[in-house]
Amino acid sequence: MTDVFSKKKRSDVMRSIKSKGNRSTELKLIELFKARRIVGWRRNSTLSGRPDFIFPKQRVALFADGCFWHGHSCRNLTPAQNADYWREKIKRNRARDRAVTRALKKKGWRVVRLWECEIKKGKIGKLEKCLVIG
Numbered sequence: 001m002t003d004v005f006s007k008k009k010r011s012d013v014m015r016s017i018k019s020k021g022n023r024s025t026e027l028k029l030i031e032l033f034k035a036r037r038i039v040g041w042r043r044n045s046t047l048s049g050r051p052d053f054i055f056p057k058q059r060v061a062l063f064a065d066g067c068f069w070h071g072h073s074c075r076n077l078t079p080a081q082n083a084d085y086w087r088e089k090i091k092r093n094r095a096r097d098r099a100v101t102r103a104l105k106k107k108g109w110r111v112v113r114l115w116e117c118e119i120k121k122g123k124i125g126k127l128e129k130c131l132v133i134g
């Protein structure tokens, strides 16, 4: 399988993943999966953009997007220092998110993106709906 990203872009992608720091969000998701008897998920996917979880049977790729890194409107945490730098960085992250979603859709995956704040509140309806349809 060829990578949809150039080498340079790939290293950007990898860096952005490290900076996500959403381990606690992932663990919360696993808790929610167990509580709602959601099965068939896999971690450590090597698909484009490295989804946090995939459901191979339904071909659903799930991303847990950190509200800060991916620019959710739920909070305005752009640090006062270097605000332009952060705004640019978040803008790039969002553009990359869209590119990843497009690339996965092209390969026949459905993409679900849950915000960190939704996950914390246990709101994973978007995912549940997608899995049922599949």
Ligand SMILES: [Zn+2]
Residues within 6 Å of the ligand: 067, 072, 073, 074, 075, 115, 116, 117, 118
């Ligand atoms: Zn949010």
